[in-house]
Amino acid sequence: MRTVLAFLISVAVVSPVCAAEDEAASTLFQQKCAVCHTVGGGKRVGPDLRGVTDRRETDWLVRWITHPDQMLTDKDPIAVGLLTESGQIPMPNLGITESQAAALIDYLRQESAAQAAPLPAAATPATYPPPSLGPIQRFSLVLFLALTAVIAVVFSWVAVSTRNPQSLDTHRAYALRRVFLFVTAGALLVALVATLSRTPYAAARSHSDRIVYVAARQFDFIFSLEPIVAAADLATVPVVNHLELPTGAAIEFRVTSLDVNHNFALYGPERRLLAQTQAMPGYVNRLRVRLTTPGRYEVLCLEYCGAGHHLMRTELTVK
């Protein structure tokens, strides 16, 4: 009984405080910092900021947050060291004012303290073994290698045939060519009919069980349940930090971009590419998938988008 009471009191006391104070700073963090940093979630493009308020002096942090470009030009030793660690990706000047920086530092201090018990490191081994081939990929690879072998054999046979020169019987050759034409055209037609009916484009009147909005930006994906049209929406639209989807549901991802072209590529628990669509600024692409295997899914960016392209990823869970 006392436990329950204590819980209720804590929630009642902490939540409004949480809501008011955190809202401004956490929104700012979400808009400006979360692209490259986590707090306790591991390194991203930039370092994990958990405990950074203990590691660095406050006024250094304020200067760094408000004018990172200036500090790099002035060759501040810590700044230069950070630049090397990040693989030469500099922290951009985001136009953050000093009071905003102070609020962010308080937020970081709070978040770090809230994670007093160290969170278990995500159970990702350093490398995974190669995945097995997906059915489409296997078929494509086998078909490609088979046809390559055929081409190699035919060319070699023709080259070797020149050892016994003979004048060409053009009639037979043209007849053979006609056969070749019909076989090729026939095979292509069969392939067209078989494959054109199975495209990833959402049919006009079909229905999905859940709609998830995805906004891509350099170098981050943001999930939300309402459309994010411009960067300003990040302040008002609720963002889903840990997306969980039900197994077997038909999910529609509505993907857009806030800056340059990106690509939303979904890798399944077997770490095979399952589906993808482009993320374009000013446009929304609808990707319909049915995720039947429970587990952890990765999202990688598959359209080159700048220095952090290979670091741009997020996750979702299907259960």
Next chain:
Amino acid sequence: MRQVSAITLAWIAVVALLFPILIALGIYMRTVQSGHLAELQSWFYPMMTLHGLGMVGLWFTAPLACVSDALQRHVKPSATVSWLALGGTVAGVLLLLICVFLGRFAAGWYFLYPLPLMGGWPKWSAVLFLVALTILGATWLVWSLDLLRAIAQRYSLSQALAWHYLVGRNEPEVPPLVLIATVSLIVCVAGLIAAVVVVALFYADVFGGIKSDTLLMKNLTFFFGHVLVNLSMYLGAAVTYEALPEYAGRPWKTNRIVALSWNAVLIIVLLAYFHHLYMDFVQPEAVQYIGQIASYVSSIPAAVVTIFGALMLVYRSPMRWGLAPALFLAGLAGWAIGGVGAVIDSTITVNAVLHNTLWVPAHFHTYFLMGLVLLTLAYFYHRTQTGAQPETRASRWMIMALMFVGGYGFLLMFYLAGALSVPRRYALYPPEVAYGASYAAAAAAFAAVFLLGFLLYLRQLWKRRADAATAQT
């Protein structure tokens, strides 16, 4: 045989200088991806940009120089324009070197709007990039128009496009070279105009702040790129039609089927570019289907007319083997193999799992590296034969073996990694696709083998030139 002209020699020198450097950049890229060279990792994307732009530019201009050289047997291109073309290309390349090395410009050779303006490099490097593109585009447009003008001096449009063959008349005789060159050059003008529009809209954004529609820019950019890359391939095929018959001792002439096939290519190549936009679901569905159909259909003229035609030409012919015809034949095989990889990827439902994985560079490196490059090198070798000693069988086999093993080994690594969903254009591989690093390491090694083969080829070419010079004096 005609003495090889100074301008062609100059282009050979350009290839001899730039190609090894660009290959070295490629080896650097795969080495970084294999996890080594960590201290140079931050240069990956600028070098990727330079490698892409350089290779596409080099293997557009070199085959065009070959076609210009081959056309001189039939028509008279302007020597002034030819030299201006070389000069303009060199100037453009220098500007690109500056903006990449000094400005760290790294938008990739696609330069997809709006990335060149939003990538974190200084604005001046983006502007310099646009200026370089302007110079290159203007140069190449003038060059293409001059070649068309030269053809037009002798043939009417319907003759140059061999329409009279379609109705059964064989006079006037139009060599396949002229037909293919005409088709390619018209298509080239179309692609370059698209590039002009793209660059103009870029300037409008940089200097006027007028934002362009990203889908429009994407369509125009891919139209330009697709057309440019494909017509480069056709230019290589054009010189093959011209030169290979001399070794096979049989003619390869235009006839109704050849005319029909290349006229069809003129239309199809303009429509097939939609296959680059399959994953842009906002494109109207109709054009996606057009893209797949056009891509499939485009394989028919190539396979049934050009490749089959070449095999028919060589089969049991009194073939005079040498490095040049061997490279011609090998190049056609490479084009065929790359075409297979391309047609597979141009299937929408397959593209959904292969798009922007390493399968994409796999297929275009195939028909470029083991296709167009071999055809162009064959033509260069073919043209430097005057009075020279033939190469020894040993050196011919050595060069071919190194290029084959190195080239196809390098390509196989791409195909395998792409089938395993390893993404393209990643400087480093994240843990989920970390196995990509071992494929990258093997690929770097194979590419080095290919480079060795190319250097041996260059040495052979140089020896020929020296022999030819002594033979003449």
Next chain:
Amino acid sequence: MRAAHAVIVAWLLSGIACVCSGATPASISRDEARVAERMLPDAELRLADGRLMRLSALWRERPLLLTLFYRHCAGTCMPSLLLIRDAAAGSGGLGRDFRVLALSFADSDTAEDMRAQAASLGLQNDPNWLFAVGRTEDVQRIADALGFWFRRDLATGQYDHPTMLVAVDQGRVVRALLGYPIAAERFRELVWELRGSFVPYYRLPGQSWLRCFEFNGRTGTVRPDWGMLLVLAPGMIAILVAIGLFAYPQRPAAHAASPPVRASETAVR
């Protein structure tokens, strides 16, 4: 001691709850899903100001948010209408993207009742809110199409009924929301669905001037725009240039044969 632990745990949990706020995903219940894609039957309705209008005329003009209620409801009708009124005002798009139609299913309600209802909500002068009554059999047909049921309790004179808000676009049900209260996020999502069952692009301020096509979210049609011309132009211009180049020069007689291949050119050594 145990209480202290409980407080710490609770504090941690509420901290996490703050971070994850808003992560309750909206889902479609099976009943709501069943209604989607249905076509509404047409009917003649009498509006609060006495005008007779066809339902199809209303939905043709602008998408409708349709809700069913009755005047003397002592249950959820009034709170529900208040909620819809506030949500519609807050979400934006009222008047531009949709109008609200509140249709009474009680055959005792008249146009006068509708005027009173509008007044009680402060909406008597709002042209984007329509209150209407219809003939009994018409309303029954509409309710059946929506799977909406209502039962008169003879003892109290009140109706038992669910709460339903339906988005109607050109007569087709785009989305339905059941139950009271309706979460604000679900309402906003409904409005977004109404703006086009698919939004293919967003027009950002100061954005581009040339597009490939215009998409009309309401009618679902795609119309080519000026940008399309730019995509088609290069090919067309190239062909014109070729025609021009080839038309210009004076050529020798058309059937001149090509010069013979010189014998020395074929010799290699």
